[in-house]
Amino acid sequence: MAADSMSLQDLPCLSLQGSMLSQSKRINKRKSRCGFTEGLDTECTPTELIQQWSPRHKHQRLISKGKENDCNQFVLARRSRRKRESTSAGISWDHLPDELLLKILFYLPLQDLLRVSIVCKRWHCLAFDESLWHSVDLEGLTHMGVALQQVLKTGVRRLRCPRSFLEELQFTGTGPLQIVQMDLSSSIIPTSALENIICHCKLLEYLSLEGLQLSDTIINSLARNPNLLQLNLSGCSGFSAPALADMFTSCSSIEQLNISWCEFNTNHVKSVVNNLSSSVTHLNLSGYRDSLTLDDVKLLVVRCPHIQTLDLSDSTLLMADSFPVLAQLKYLLHLSLSRCYHIHLAALTDLGKTFPMLCLLDIFGLVHDSHLPSLKKEMPRVCINSRPFSGIARPTPASRLIGSFSDRTMWNRRCRLRFKL
Template identity: 85%
Template sequence: MPLQDLPCLNLQGSTLSQTKRINKRRSRGCVGEALDTECTPTELIHQWSPSLKHQRLTSKGKENDCNQFVLARRSRRKKESTAADISWDDLPDELLLRILSCLPLQDLLRMSLVCKRWHCLAFDESLWHSVDLEQLTHMGPALQQVLKTGVRRLRCPRSFVEELHFTITGQLQIVQLDLSSSIIPTSALESIICHCRLLEYLSLEGLQLSDMIINSLSKNPNLLQLNLSGCSGFSAPALADMLQSCSRIEQLNISWCDFKNNHVKSVVDNVSSSVTHLNLSGYRESLTLDDVKVLVSRCPHIQTLDLSDSTLLMADSFSVLKQLKCLLHLSLSRCYHIHLAALTDMGKMFPVLSQLDVFGLVHDSHLPSLKKEIPHVCINSRPFSSIARPTPASRLVGPFNSRTMWNTKCQLRFKL
């Protein structure tokens, strides 16, 4: 609407009022026309606006190119980021891995379902260094997935493993492996052991083996502790080759295997001279005095020796065993041809002996008198052998907090 038509303006007033208005306008530095001329609101605003506002309006851009009046909003200042504004996506992988390392196994698997990044982090090799899968049913798929993570310490005793379709072509990173008393097909066990070259501690107690498994063990020169107690299914030549190749074995438990005489000969003729703990119990009619002589000459540094249930041994074997200057623990349980009277002389023949197990030879009523004869020896203190066993039998009773593997707990543990 033209200004002349505005009701609030009296354009027909006196000349004095018009002169005051014009002088007032000029005093403000506006060079304009008289009020009786038509002008649009946009022109008036340009005339009356300060120069700073005029520059800001004209610098807005395309909106003001056509002399159109546009209201512009100032851009808000960005708030400074605080700790509360940081999301999980902003954290580096190293910090997330440190957080994930504190989670139990089940929660870690749930975290792997969040997104692709967390899935990669959840299966990072650093988190799967040591895994305990005891009490897990249907072990096959879980075992196959765990082996792909580059696990180095794996504990899954007394487990049931179905047929394992192992697809990894490279070698595994396993250093310590416990499959004691498990139910696992021989073919599945072959597919695991054949990919191992870094084994140092291994327990296959009670499993059905094969010559392929024994030959694969010979490719692990760093093997230190080997538990094959109660195993079967392999030949004496394969056993001899394995013992010759694994020359660093310190603890060997090869008791109660399905052995014949040639198997026992393979052990005593090829066992490494570095062995300090040896369990050869359970060979009633196979282990002879001549075998003990060969064993003592080959392994002079034996500290713990278990010859229990060797019914062919008699008291004349003491004169051979006393050549073991470092012998601390001797087990002769159920060696029924050794009489009580011969045991009383062991204190003189074995001056450094500290433990003696003679279960089945000495009646409980005769133990006090025997202890008086050899007071420095602890008698019948360990009914179960702990040689090369990942978890000694004395630790199996009690809470699951005692579940260790070679004196070390696993980082990830399956819990029901």
């Protein structure tokens, strides 16, 4: 039979093409087209068969529904851009509310929070939100002028930066600072910079300026903080007795006061004992060898009858006749008379009876170690020489271990944002 009179079923190229297209979707498209062209080289090819194996138009692929590989047909599906955007919008950071972002940023450490602040303008505003900067620890930060200036603008309430170095501070804020607790102990700070900070404080309750050079301007500014509860001015200098008297008159809520070892004369000591309020329960007035007299102690007992802890160490003018005066303090629990060398050892044996509430007694330098056992036997309820350092109004425990948890506390609480070296 001639080739042009053969039936369609007997055409070899056409039969092969049909079987290939009916198989899996993985058959190569180019090979299929080549086989299809070779098989359709005759004039008797039906129109239905051509339409059946012709490639579908694009609009047919776009309107196809259901599974893409259904019925062994490979269909190209393209998702519209509008649909893709609406799907991804649910996890976009831009669509999260500020409250949720602030909750996330709350768990970031200080360095990471600063990195986040440079992402965009919105994140910069959120990163410096007042709620995130409630408490900040900048201990160990050198040249902290710019950093401290920025922290003060955030509305910080608890600021800890002892043993830090501040060369200058250009704080331009006009409103009052929100600081309630602040520790600047043993830092290197110019008096002018310290004045710039303290003069904007009206809400101080806990303050430590131990070892700093002060001025009358600073003391007068402290007088505008009526809620002051604990004040540590140990080792400070540079202020007058009248300014000190005015401050204690205004700050009538002070409970703990450490004003030991300042550059005081007799007038300074009298300004303290003549103006302290009855709210004082813990007082460190040590270090005034030739300035603190028995008359000062008498006045102190009358003005502050609720004292529980009293440190009069290194007051060389005090003798045993001060014991009957101190015995009027009915709530006295802790008494420090270290290096008060005019107090004789024999007078110490009756302290257990003179002070029935006494629990702690520090007499370093008065009793030799060999005599301590016999003295402890006379006063079995009293713990002797257990506190070599005073903790009155100090933000960090005096007996802390370097690197321990308490080493970075401030009045028994840690700051959330902490600078790490």
